[in-house]
Amino acid sequence: MVPGAFSYHRPDTIDGVVSLLGEWGDDARVIAGGHSLIPVMKQRLTDISQLIDLAGVDALKGISIDGDTVTIGAMTTQHELITSGTLHEVAPIIREASLQIADPQVRYVGTIGGNVANGDPANDMPGLMQTIDAKYHLAGPNGERTVAARDFYEAAYFTAREEDEILTSISFVAKKGGYAYEKQKRKIGDYATAAAGVLLSMDDGVCSSASIALTNLSDTPVYCDAAVEVLVGSSVDDNSITKAVKAAVEASDPVADTRGPVDFKKYVAGVIVKRAIQSAKTRV
């Protein structure tokens, strides 16, 4: 299986990318790490005549921490996320999630931008970004704008990003507290059968803030407002966890696939959310 023919571009600025997207419209696609896009191109499920390689755009790389605001360039690889000591200090949930994505080779090349921008419901970073309340920074012909991760996903492969925009970076405010990214999968490297990201902070035994988002349990990541509401103000005791889990499962809408039928996925989603909350609590 090999792709159809295309022309290759390698601009070195964001403006260069935007201008090519504007010039070519539907015929053009950007390529980040390529490990989601190239398999699809090999099956000829896409019609790309202009491929725009983002690897030459230095402005898309780098992790910077300013106070408690973290900014990650869209072309930062999973490997760079995992090996960044400074990032791990302020947001350990990222390394925990990233290590559960794919395999070592894919992590060397796969980027955070590639993982979040195309709206693939199976990817782990979108749910994670919703958990940490990240903001996506987009650049287009009309300038820059910011969309919250929690507002970004509309349906499978449909996002708030316009065709002529690219994701340039992701930023979030790092929070102290408990964290967990729990993922059930059939084997190492598989997408999630069910996964959940949880952040939790407690003050004197009372939950002061929480965040729960689900991965691959709907056609977009699912931020569980109702479950969060149950936890905040509670002591995160078994009773509240049970109620929060129920709310999270109700918010999920998994599809049946080779990983299993809907009733199985819903049940496992509950188990995963429960374990994530319990794990996060131990790390508060």
Added chain:
Amino acid sequence: MNEISPPKEERSAALSGLGTSRKRVEDARFTQGKGNYVDDIKLPGMLFGDFVRSPYAHARVKSINTEKAMAVPGVHAVLTAADLEPLSLHWMPTLAGDKQMVLADGKVLFQAQEVAFVVADDRYAAADGVAAVEVEYEELPVIVDPFKAEVDGAPILREDIADQKEGAHGPRRHPNHIFTWESGDREATQAVLEQADVVAEEMIYYHRTHPCPLETCGSVASMDKVNGKLTVWGTFQAPHAVRTVASLISGIAEHNIRIISPDIGGGFGNKVGVYPGYVCSIVASIVTGVPVKWVEDRSDNLMATAFARDYWMKGRISATKDGKITALHCHTTADHGAFDACADPTKFPAGFMNICTGSYDIPTAYLAVDGIYTNKAPGGVAYRCSFRVTEAAYFIERMIEVLAIKLNMDAAELRSKNFIKKEQFPYQSALGWEYDSGDYHTGWEKALKAVGYEDLRKEQAERVEAFKRGETRKLLGIGLSHFTEIVGAGPVKNCDILGLGMFDSCEIRIHPTGSAIARLGTISQGQGHATTFAQILASEIGIPAEDITLEEGDTDTAPYGLGTYGSRSTPVAGAATAMAGRKIRAKAQMIAAYLLEVHDNDLEWDVDRFVVKGSPERFKTMKEIAFASYNQAIPGVEPGLEAVSYYDPPNMTYPFGSYVCVMEIDVDTGTTEIRQVFALDDCGTRINPMIIEGQVHGGLTEALAIAMGQEIAYDEKGNVTTGTLMDFFIPTAVETPNYQTDYTVTPSPHHPIGAKGVGESPNVGGVPAFSNAVHDAFRAFGLTQTHMPHDHWRIWKTAESLGLHD
């Protein structure tokens, strides 16, 4: 001639012969990236071929328009059935007495079936050409359930043989029925079952899967018009058989065909049969006059090449109240896909399924197998097993468990009580096989002791109680398996592949300076033949293994053999190797006698030399004899030192083993964790312990994959839902546990070196061990049977159905 020979042990060690863990000669090239696989082959002017494949499981092909494809830059030709028909190659015979389409002839019968073959400059242009071929299909109703294939109104799949009431294996009762094969005594078995104290009945399903070697199938065909010779390199586990078949179907004389199996990246049965890709690459080479390469990709391999298993086995087993088995009844529905391309000896359309009495002394038994056509890929092949032996072993090892439940007995004890006893060998099974040798009790006790079986049962009982008290959500399963395999096909009188008797061969030539070259009729796909067969020879003829080059796979030079699959290389070619070695030694004895001026009988063989009896300082080494054979004029003895043996085995061989798997199951997620795998194998004489252990590790891992998630699954429209490695489960190093291995040695009495073969035993014994662990975990809660694969959602469903969730 005044020295005494160095000590025996020292000389033996220098040979690296039988029983040593000799390091592999193959590793030098493989670790340096210098293997020579089919896709590495590049010839001047070579073109690349690729298939247009059907998206539908069942459809009429109304038209194929190749105009646009021919206009694609780099495309040279597009072949369809119409182009192959004048050569009578649009259909080809299968190994099971059926025929299959090479290219779609009027209709397609399974998803991914080959429709047209595009030949182009390279694989990119070929892919462009494939995308440009326009095919008009008219969808037809699909059969994916073999139990629905013969109901009223079922569509007829094989219109080409719809009126044939006689198939290759007897009468056909319906157009979608292929054969019914029987073994044993139906009336007697029925009678025993009716009178029995206890009868247990269960449907045991061994699901459809696929051998999936890491290297896919491929060929490079080169028709040399100048010399009139066709050369084909390919992923062939049976190169000579391919040559004979190629000659018969193409009309090219066999001496003008050369088949070469280069390095093969795993076979596991996938590469035994002939595929449309091979035929099309040959035709394309003839048509274009240049070499043509065809290499399929992974999805093609999983979706269109021969599947394995897919046997629905309905079992009834009877016993006395205290657990002595009295009869076994098995009715199997075999889903063969659209063409019966089962790789079996011709007289055995269900392979050796009648080994299904297993390791047990069962006096009365009956087996019937119905083969059925469905809209799935053709097959099936013996995926790392002998023909249908995994199915048989799984069947009996599950029925034993089901019976144990019925009798409320410990399953280890039930087995032990019914094992064929050591004194009963050679043992005549009720279904007609003579098991050569065995000692089941010794290995079984060793295995149970090694895992601490009694303690495990105690732990399990405590765990059940803890679970019921709500203290844990994990169950413990102890999976038992005692398998007896039948391998080493086989005696020519009843074993043939397309009429070619299943003997095998070895030819040896000793060079003047004492090293040698040997060639065999088999072909390694990773089993290390170049290393191990040299060891057999070293022990027979006293030349160090490292001085023996061992080749396979080139039909112009290798003696005729039936290839490597079904663990047959050691039992058959290994025997031929020993016999050829003994012929060498016999001639060497005559030469030594001449040189030492004694009578043949005055000499005795001592590791690597002939020594005059009573005069240890008078000897001739094989090395000296070799040179002498080239420069001595010995009356009555031809010059040179060479021998060939074609070995017709008197029987199959019967390796066996005791496996135990201890597994933890999380009932809420359906996930499993393997705590321990213990595998004790008896393959008779052990040629290279290191390689045996490697085979066991590999086979157990394939078994783990099969039992715990690997499947070729279809939806109701005949779409393959597991056509990539995303969904077709191949475990990584993370899912795979460490294995503990052990062995006993019960030589085969009829094999020249007592060896039985081992490559496939771990898959045969492993699947029941893993599957029985899952079943055993739920036994206390009432489970008798749940079908494989035991992936997360199926285990979860089992827990759900037993009421273990809330």
Added chain:
Amino acid sequence: MEKMHIKMTVNGKNVDLLTEPRTLLIHALREELGITGPHVGCSSSHCGACTIDMNGMSVKSCSVFAAQADGAEITTIEGLGTPDALHVLQEMFKEHHGLQCGYCTPGMITRAYRLLQENPTPTEEEVRFGIAGNLCRCTGYQNIVKAILEAATKMNEMKESA
């Protein structure tokens, strides 16, 4: 389709390629440069048989266009040792029977090489996790893991005595 000019360093040698943008790096290596050590085992980026070392990273060359590798420094199995001076990984794979059919072996050793650069003293668990992107059908991984662990020990000994 128009071809593009790609320059890379492969196993220490500078190479110049003229190829279509869509040419996958694995095919550029195998077909155009005759470097047939890395293999194709799947079409969905799962099996790792195509693994090479590129710019200090383990990369699946079936999922990279040659165009993306312009300017890259690439090492394949062929560049890890010489017949007279094998890499210790190559020696240990032979010593511990860490291969059978050999098809996964180039990718596996190339990955193991980078793994030991990342982590010179891995535990068994870390080795298994570290090679999770490389599938093997023959060995069951046990001997591969042994080979890598012993290679690590030997490489560390060599470093200490140096």
